[in-house]
Amino acid sequence: MKTNFTIVSIFLITFFLSGCTNTSGNKQSKESAADSSKAVSASDHPDVLSVGAGDTAKFISKQLVVKGDVEHPLTLTVDSLKNMKVSVMHDMNVVCQSGATVNTINQSKGVLLKEILNKAKLKQSNHKDRNFYVVARATDNYKATFSWGEIFNNPAGDNVYVLFEENGKPISQRGSMVLFSLSDTKTGPRHVRWLSSIEVNKVN
Ligand SMILES: Nc1nc2c(c(=O)[nH]1)N[C@H]1C(S)=C(S)[C@@H](COP(=O)(O)O)O[C@H]1N2
Numbered sequence: 001m002k003t004n005f006t007i008v009s010i011f012l013i014t015f016f017l018s019g020c021t022n023t024s025g026n027k028q029s030k031e032s033a034a035d036s037s038k039a040v041s042a043s044d045h046p047d048v049l050s051v052g053a054g055d056t057a058k059f060i061s062k063q064l065v066v067k068g069d070v071e072h073p074l075t076l077t078v079d080s081l082k083n084m085k086v087s088v089m090h091d092m093n094v095v096c097q098s099g100a101t102v103n104t105i106n107q108s109k110g111v112l113l114k115e116i117l118n119k120a121k122l123k124q125s126n127h128k129d130r131n132f133y134v135v136a137r138a139t140d141n142y143k144a145t146f147s148w149g150e151i152f153n154n155p156a157g158d159n160v161y162v163l164f165e166e167n168g169k170p171i172s173q174r175g176s177m178v179l180f181s182l183s184d185t186k187t188g189p190r191h192v193r194w195l196s197s198i199e200v201n202k203v204n
């Protein structure tokens with residue numbers, strides 16, 4: 001009996017510490033059920049807003065702003081992405097840092113982050129000026145970071161997309177645009193739903 005109790009306790013503690021919940025999953029609905037007036041509260045990361053399951057619509061951004069150290073700041077929509085070079089991807093798993101597969105996308109369409117950055121054109125003064133980092137930020141302030149080296153000088157850069165379509169339909173609850181880094185070991189961390197900006201910064 002005692003052993004069973006210990007095993008169950010360890011399981012529950014591991015589950016709650018893992019920090020991985022699906023948007024449609026347990027934690028979100030429990031939070032909104034507990035206090036529906038508190039649509040937005042602190043989450044397990046102090047920077048990132050906690051979004052209740054019923055509030056995803058408020059976080060969808062229809063525009064993607066590309067700004068910072070670029071020659072041509074851009075404001076992109078799904079329509080502008082459709083006019084760029086579009087790739088089709090299949091069977092993409094969203095895997096949390098804990099190892100849990102939280103979502104599977106059968107088919108998706110998107111544009112390479114590299115293409116978008118080339119269109120905005122990084123402000124480079126000479127060929128040694130390449131210590132840039134790129135932040136992909138969402139409306140709930142969740143973010144993922146990339147370096148110039150991995151985007152422009154590594155196979156990883158050929159696998160980072162801004163997605164705008166899922167299974168033949170516009171992406172709905174998770175935003176109108178989602179950033180996805182296909183070749184990451186765990187794809188969850190740099191999967192950014194409700195994507196709203198791409199910010200180019202330079203290390204000085
Ligand atoms: N905007 C935003 N994107 C996010 C998160 C978040 O809290 N906000 N959580 C991340 C985590 S921890 C994981 S595991 C995956 C979950 O993907 P899902 O949206 O398919 O559930 O999204 C990532 N993208």
Ligand SMILES: [Mo]
Pocket residue numbers: 019020021095096097098188189
């Ligand atoms: Mo996660």
